[in-house]
Amino acid sequence: MEPSAIRYTSDVAFTPTVKAMQTRLGSREIYARMEAQRGFGTDLTPDVSAFIEAQRSVFLATANVDGQPYIQHRGGPAGFLHVLDARIIAFADFIGNQQYITLGNLTDNPKAYLFLIDYARRRRIKLWGEARVVEDAAWVERLLPAGYKARAGRAIEFTVTAWDSNCPQHIPQRFEADDVKAALEARDEQIREMEEAAVRQEARVRELEAEVARLRALARD
Incomplete structure (x- = not known):
């Protein structure tokens, strides 16, 4: 299409034949509003x-x-x-x-x-x-x-x-292998950190229990 024939930016794709097809199939009104309001x-x-x-x-x-x-x-x-x-x-x-x-x-x-x-x-x-x-x-x-x-x-x-x-309609959701690998590595690292924190917490609990037992023993004496 020659530049002189372009009225709306979308005319680069919406040729007269395309617009006629839109009219025949019932979508022309939607795209006419788009052209008037914002275009491409x-x-x-x-x-x-x-x-x-x-x-x-x-x-x-x-x-x-x-x-x-x-x-x-x-x-x-x-x-x-x-x-x-x-x-x-x-x-x-x-x-x-x-x-x-x-x-x-x-x-x-x-x-x-x-x-x-x-x-x-x-x-x-x-x-x-x-x-x-x-x-x-x-x-x-x-x-x-x-x-x-x-x-x-x-x-x-x-x-x-x-x-x-x-619009996203009909686009299947897929992920890059590198992104999946990074996400899994981040998840595994988070799990390791949580496990290490649990071990530290358990050790601290044992320390506190031992301290409580010691203090009780002193109280009995």
């Missing part, structure tokens, strides 16, 4: 920025000149996605299977889409925009997560056109 977001809020930078996984969608879509997964430690300002997200493009479908698509068509989902908190963020490839070694080095063993030959910069947050 444009600038990334502090809450959304924090959500993005906390993620360890992202899906990047592109399309070639024929409109054939392609989705690529990118992952890394929390913080590998960098929110540079209210509109720009950047990350090092780690070397993978070297098919370069995303890079080829972006060469012909900069339109792109990011989809982020947090299963543990059952939250997802959708971002529409444009992406470009940056082959600047110094910039790529700055974007690389510290201590992460991966190579990257370039960076991807994503400029946000609009974003939206979905």
Whole structure:
């Protein structure tokens, strides 16, 4: 859709055909109110920025000149996605299977889409925009997560056109293995501390009982 055709921020997704479908299926009134009241977001809020930078996984969608879509997964430690300002997200493009479908698509068509989902908190963020490839070694080095063993030959910069947050309905709750391990270790440590405290308390009780017995003996004498 050309920028001149966009009246509401949600028009990036709600084309005339989509709106006609909403009308036919009965949801148009709901989204018309949304458009009039708030629309999709444009600038990334502090809450959304924090959500993005906390993620360890992202899906990047592109399309070639024929409109054939392609989705690529990118992952890394929390913080590998960098929110540079209210509109720009950047990350090092780690070397993978070297098919370069995303890079080829972006060469012909900069339109792109990011989809982020947090299963543990059952939250997802959708971002529409444009992406470009940056082959600047110094910039790529700055974007690389510290201590992460991966190579990257370039960076991807994503400029946000609009974003939206979905409700948690139908998102299965899942947890990262590292988070589960940390939670179990914290639980086990808490149990150990409680057991040690119980042992100390029991020893103190025995001391007090012995002291009471001693004092009673003295009283009898």
